[in-house]
Amino acid sequence: MTALELSRLQFAVVTVYHYLFVPLSISLSALAAGLQTAWWRRRRAGREDARLGRATLLVGKLLLATFAVGVVTGLVQEFQFGLSWSAFAQYYGDVFGPTLAIEGMLAFFLEATFLGLWWFGRDRLRPAVHLATIWVVAVGTLISAYVILAANAFMQHPVGVALDPTTGRARLGSFGALMSNEVVVASFPHTIAGAFMAGGALLLALGVWRRWKADAGDEGPVWRLVARVGAWTTLVGGVAVALSGDVLGKVMTEVQPMKMAAAEALYETTSHAPFSIFAVQLPGQAQPVSLDIPWLLSFLATGDPTATVRGIDDLQAQYATQFGAGDYTPWIPVAYWTFRLMIGFGVLATAVAAWVLWRTRKGRDLDPAGRGWFALADRWLVRFLPVVPALPALAATVGWLFTETARQPWLVFGLFRTADGVSPTLTPVELVASLAGFALVYGVLAVVWVRLVLHVSRADLVDLHVPGPAASDEDLAVPEPSY
Numbered sequence: 001m002t003a004l005e006l007s008r009l010q011f012a013v014v015t016v017y018h019y020l021f022v023p024l025s026i027s028l029s030a031l032a033a034g035l036q037t038a039w040w041r042r043r044r045a046g047r048e049d050a051r052l053g054r055a056t057l058l059v060g061k062l063l064l065a066t067f068a069v070g071v072v073t074g075l076v077q078e079f080q081f082g083l084s085w086s087a088f089a090q091y092y093g094d095v096f097g098p099t100l101a102i103e104g105m106l107a108f109f110l111e112a113t114f115l116g117l118w119w120f121g122r123d124r125l126r127p128a129v130h131l132a133t134i135w136v137v138a139v140g141t142l143i144s145a146y147v148i149l150a151a152n153a154f155m156q157h158p159v160g161v162a163l164d165p166t167t168g169r170a171r172l173g174s175f176g177a178l179m180s181n182e183v184v185v186a187s188f189p190h191t192i193a194g195a196f197m198a199g200g201a202l203l204l205a206l207g208v209w210r211r212w213k214a215d216a217g218d219e220g221p222v223w224r225l226v227a228r229v230g231a232w233t234t235l236v237g238g239v240a241v242a243l244s245g246d247v248l249g250k251v252m253t254e255v256q257p258m259k260m261a262a263a264e265a266l267y268e269t270t271s272h273a274p275f276s277i278f279a280v281q282l283p284g285q286a287q288p289v290s291l292d293i294p295w296l297l298s299f300l301a302t303g304d305p306t307a308t309v310r311g312i313d314d315l316q317a318q319y320a321t322q323f324g325a326g327d328y329t330p331w332i333p334v335a336y337w338t339f340r341l342m343i344g345f346g347v348l349a350t351a352v353a354a355w356v357l358w359r360t361r362k363g364r365d366l367d368p369a370g371r372g373w374f375a376l377a378d379r380w381l382v383r384f385l386p387v388v389p390a391l392p393a394l395a396a397t398v399g400w401l402f403t404e405t406a407r408q409p410w411l412v413f414g415l416f417r418t419a420d421g422v423s424p425t426l427t428p429v430e431l432v433a434s435l436a437g438f439a440l441v442y443g444v445l446a447v448v449w450v451r452l453v454l455h456v457s458r459a460d461l462v463d464l465h466v467p468g469p470a471a472s473d474e475d476l477a478v479p480e481p482s483y
Contacts, residue, residue, distance in 0.1 A: 006431035007084040007422050012404075013435065014073075014080045016397050017442050021070035021449075023396060026145055026192065027199025028063040029115075029138040031233065032056055033131075039464060040131050051222045053464030058226065058456065059203070060119065060134075065452040067115060069445050071108070076438060083434060088411055088421030095161055095172045099151040106144040111137050127466045145195075146179075146188050153184035155412050156403075157255040170415075183255060186248040193240035194346075194399070197392040200233025201349055204356060205388040206457045212366045213382050219461050228360055231353040234392070238350030246300065253301040253309075256413060258319070258328065259406040260301050261312045262335035269311040273297035278340065323414070330406045338402035345395035352381065352388055 001009070039052035078100065082089055089096070117125070118133040125133070154161070160177030161170050172178065207227025211220055253260040266273060275296035279288040295305035302309070312329055319328035359366050359378065368379040381388075411418045 001428065003426055003428055003431060004419055004422050006428055006435070007426070008418070010080060010084055010431060010435045010438070012401070013442075014077050014438055016400065018070070018073040018077045019396060019400060020393055021066050021073060022145070023191075023195035023198035023392070024066045024202065025063065025070050026141045026195040027197075027233070027237075028059055028066060028202075029111075029134065029141050030196070031199055031203070031229070032059040032063055033134045033138045035059060035229070036131055036134060036464070040127055043127070050463055051225050054219075054222045054461040055226050055229065056464050057462050058222075061456045062202070062453060064115070064119060065449055065456070067111070069449045071112070072445060073442065076441065080434075080438065084423055084426060084431065085421050086423040088416065090169070091416065091421075092170045092412065095154060095170055095178070096151050098172065098175060099147050099178075102147045103144050106140050106147070111140040111144070114140070122464065122466055125466060130466045142192065145191065146184070149188050149191060150179050150181060150184045153181040153187060154178060155410075156252070156407060157181060157183045158412050158415050182251055186244070186251040190241060190244035190248045193237045193244055194392060194396050196237035197234050197241060197346070197349055198389070198396065200230045200235075200237055200353065201392050202389045202453075203227070203230030204234055204353060205230070205385045206453075208356065208366065208382060209385050210457060212368055212378075213385070214458075222461055224360065224365075227356060231356040231360075234349055234353035235357060237392075238346060238353065241346055249300050250303060256407065257310050258312065258315045258330070259335070260297075261310060261315060262330050262332055262406045263339040263402065264297050264309075265312075265332050265336045266297070266309060267312045269308060269314050271298065271308040272306055273301070273309040275300065279336070326409070328409060330408045335402055335406040338398040338405070342395050342399040342402060345391045345398070349388070349391035349395065352391070355381065 035052055035056040039049060039056055042049050042052065114133045114136040118130065118137065121133065122130055159181050160172060160174035162173045163169070164171045203226050207223045207225070207230055211223035211227055249260065261267075264273070264275065265279065272295050274292035274294045276290040276292045279290035298307045298309055299305040301307065312332070316327075316329055320326065355377070356366070359374070366378040366382070367375045368382045369375070370378070407413055409417050409419065411421045
């Protein structure tokens with residue numbers, strides 16, 4: 001493999017692994033804030049619900065483990081960016097510098113500081129102050145996500161930049177234009193909705209496992225609450241992903257028409273374009289066999305089922321004239337199948353959440369030990385619980401693979417090619433060695449995170465205690481919290 005191919009592989013490995021933890025940090029911080037808000041409101045009304053307090057601390061522990069691993073993997077990602085893509089960093093550093101600086105300050109100062117205050121101050125801070133700390137964390141993760149997505153949106157649709165006539169480097173002309181890029185405006189809700197699916201699916205799986213498979217004992221009602229909160233979060237997130245994805249698809253068709261054509265493997269410009277559920281090339285057949293939904297691609301691309309969608313061949317000819325000779329076609333099989341896998345994994349996760357909510361409605365329970373078709377489905381659900389949190393993670397992974405690979409051969413669409421961004425002095429041997437080092441670090445972190453999550457889910461739940469509004473100094477002298 002060439003240095004370019006190894007650099008792309010290395011960046012894919014580092015980014016995909018890091019992004020396994022980012023959605024969980026975003027969603028778990030918001031879920032912890034929401035659960036604690038509900039607990040706090042009930043407490044003020046004299047109807048304190050211990051289930052909400054216990055669920056809050058459970059989600060908080062999961063957040064702490066995830067946030068710590070996410071920070072480490074984020075540092076590795078930034079190191080890899082400077083290591084393998086120094087030519088790109090030198091050319092566009094003035095554009096990405098502000099976004100990375102803002103994200104770094106939020107992640108390493110704002111979020112980490114207030115997350116520490118929330119955890120270590122829960123027996124010392126007043127209820128309202130303690131609640132405010134976790135909301136700062138939740139809002140900080142959203143701001144951090146938006147800023148990083150704005151940097152990625154620039155690579156999809158460059159705006160607010162100009163070339164310096166002296167240095168030849170790109171200069172950021174308008175930070176406001178960078179932050180209001182139509183791609184980030186469309187991709188942010190889509191990404192956040194997917195993040196909530198990830199956090200919801202984790203809580204759903206843990207709640208179902210402890211409530212209906214392991215011995216929950218007196219904590220059964222809390223785990224049932226956790227399972228239903230996770231299911232509702234996954235279901236609402238899945239619906240929001242579909243709606244926001246429709247908006248994002250139309251924006252991407254406008255700014256990157258080749259990406260939408262590659263997603264359907266549409267070579268010829270077509271009106272009333274259908275969307276294929278799948279397509280298979282059989283031996284001896286000139287055309288692939290496909291299962292199509294009429295007019296759907298035209299609707300997804302433009303909102304008009306009769307509209308014309310430009311094909312790969314026409315776009316290739318246009319780009320060759322506009323940008324010079326070369327192949328501007330991404331790897332079509334990867335674009336085609338990652339787009340469908342993204343949808344499939346997301347739909348399956350949403351369906352599992354809907355099933356759990358329907359089976360546990362109005363105080364009912366799952367019945368994996370019973371008889372009948374419903375009990376059989378419950379039994380399969382409980383048996384394959386480890387797969388449930390993986391579904392949104394897989395959807396996000398293949399979604400990002402589609403987003404980035406279907407943009408090729410561009411690092412910044414229309415301005416900067418991927419082949420021009422690789423560090424010029426980096427050798428394949430150095431890339432292989434660094435990739436092996438990253439893989440080793442990530443392997444250790446994966447084992448640590450899984451063990452922490454299993455430990456948290458198996459441990460006894462702890463009541464959330466914060467001093468009352470009229471607490472005296474003696475009331476604040478409580479034992480050190482159990483970690």
